[in-house]
Amino acid sequence: MQVFKFGGASVKDAQGIRNVAGIIQQQPPKQLVVVVSAMGETTNELEKLTWAYLGREAAKDTIWQHVRARHEQVIDNLAGDNREPFEGVYELFSDVETLLAEEPEPNADKVYDQLVSFGELLSTRILNAHLNQSGLDSYWVDARRLIRTDDTYREGKVDWERTGEHITDTLADLIETSVMITQGFIGNTGEGYTTTLGRDGSDYTAAIFAYCLNAERVTIWKDVPGVLNADPKWFDETVKIDQLTYQDAIELAYYGATVIHPKTIKPLQNKNIPLYVRSFLQPQEPGTVIGHFEKHLPVPSFIFKMNQTLISLHPKDFSFIAEENLSKIFGHFAEYGVKINLMQNTAISFSVVVDHRPERLARLMPHLQENFRITYNEGLELITIRHYDEKTIDRVLVHKKLLLEQKSRYTVQLVVKDEARSPTPELTPE
Ligand code: ASP
Numbered sequence: 001m002q003v004f005k006f007g008g009a010s011v012k013d014a015q016g017i018r019n020v021a022g023i024i025q026q027q028p029p030k031q032l033v034v035v036v037s038a039m040g041e042t043t044n045e046l047e048k049l050t051w052a053y054l055g056r057e058a059a060k061d062t063i064w065q066h067v068r069a070r071h072e073q074v075i076d077n078l079a080g081d082n083r084e085p086f087e088g089v090y091e092l093f094s095d096v097e098t099l100l101a102e103e104p105e106p107n108a109d110k111v112y113d114q115l116v117s118f119g120e121l122l123s124t125r126i127l128n129a130h131l132n133q134s135g136l137d138s139y140w141v142d143a144r145r146l147i148r149t150d151d152t153y154r155e156g157k158v159d160w161e162r163t164g165e166h167i168t169d170t171l172a173d174l175i176e177t178s179v180m181i182t183q184g185f186i187g188n189t190g191e192g193y194t195t196t197l198g199r200d201g202s203d204y205t206a207a208i209f210a211y212c213l214n215a216e217r218v219t220i221w222k223d224v225p226g227v228l229n230a231d232p233k234w235f236d237e238t239v240k241i242d243q244l245t246y247q248d249a250i251e252l253a254y255y256g257a258t259v260i261h262p263k264t265i266k267p268l269q270n271k272n273i274p275l276y277v278r279s280f281l282q283p284q285e286p287g288t289v290i291g292h293f294e295k296h297l298p299v300p301s302f303i304f305k306m307n308q309t310l311i312s313l314h315p316k317d318f319s320f321i322a323e324e325n326l327s328k329i330f331g332h333f334a335e336y337g338v339k340i341n342l343m344q345n346t347a348i349s350f351s352v353v354v355d356h357r358p359e360r361l362a363r364l365m366p367h368l369q370e371n372f373r374i375t376y377n378e379g380l381e382l383i384t385i386r387h388y389d390e391k392t393i394d395r396v397l398v399h400k401k402l403l404l405e406q407k408s409r410y411t412v413q414l415v416v417k418d419e420a421r422s423p424t425p426e427l428t429p430e
């Protein structure tokens with residue numbers, strides 16, 4: 001069996017849904033689990049809705065009406081005269097409206113998951129209805145019944161044992177004869193509350209299904225031709241990579257390549273399931289395959305992370321940065337959910353580079369300030385080059401001031417300040 005995953009961009013409108021349905025219909029009508037994200041920008045809008053609801057702002061109704069109207073437009077376009085298959089979508093609309101009429105409960109992250117998860121429920125209901133209407137007997141599966149997590153809202157940790165049982169019990173027979181349509185990104189605590197797996201978590205969901213069902217392959221359908229050696233946003237010329245090792249893929253994703261969610265690779269690597277990254281715009285093209293290969297990346301790959309903050313800690317009492325200090329520091333970072341993108345220490349200083357997330361940093365800082373003098377540098381870029389050579393380093397440093405550099409055998413990381421006026425580097429890899 002195989003797993004397909006379609007992201008928000010692929011199902012952003014009626015045309016997109018038709019295209020996705022077309023790709024599914026090219027496959028034998030069985031042994032296929034299709035994992036789908038929320039349509040287009042829906043998740044961002046539902047986040048706004050959540051904040052407005054929690055803040056008891058009148059704007060919440062306008063935001064919701066906007067989300068609802070965009071989904072209705074898609075239904076209008078797809079349904080023609082027969083709206084019956086789409087009834088499930090209208091039920092979801094009223095579920096949201098019932099929720100919004102209630103007084104918000106105090107746990108904001110929990111509220112977030114209950115509301116934001118509707119994006120995936122809606123998109124999958126619409127896609128499934130469209131497929132049924134076009135003659136494919138696909139099943140809509142509620143991923144919340146299958147994916148069990150703990151109650152870390154917005155970042156649910158998967159209970160693999162229970163999830164594995166639920167998935168095999170529910171799907172093992174059904175997939176022998178049918179196509180399943182299910183949601184990315186969402187799960188359930190087991191007490192009836194919805195959880196989400198972290199932003200962009202639908203890729204991870206696809207990997208969970210693949211792992212539990214011992215899939216032969218997973219395909220992530222994207223709006224790019226495959227994994228590229230750099231983001232076309234920053235580079236005029238990019239190279240598509242045909243084959244990528246699990247290790248290179250996980251490193252690239254970890255350092256911020258947005259093409260695959262970082263948690264996706266491990267379950268697939270553990271079962272040696274290949275991951276294909278292909279274009280939903282050119283479904284005949286082979287894309288990239290990530291798997292167990294001998295050869296490393298054929299070209300240097302670049303990852304730019306913008307809006308980085310460099311924080312340096314200096315012990316007030318001049319003590320060494322040693323195990324004890326470090327474990328305290330890491331404890332604080334973990335507690336406040338500040339992910340460290342790079343770290344470096346000397347005898348009496350410890351520097352970290354993190355994403356600029358002011359609310360989290362504001363909560364973390366007072367704890368660090370108890371024992372450390374802190375210096376701060378904002379508005380930086382973190383450039384990671386996998387399989388670098390000196391020439392590529394020189395090239396990305398044009399117009400940049402280098403603040404920190406870290407090299408290992410295969411990867412170099414550079415923390416820089418852009419000194420050029422233009423925020424976009426005029427660089428192209430060879
Ligand atoms: N819709 C969710 C998000 O935008 C999950 C995903 O797209 O993978 O974060």
Ligand code: MG
Pocket residue numbers: 007008037038040043200
């Ligand atoms: Mg999305």
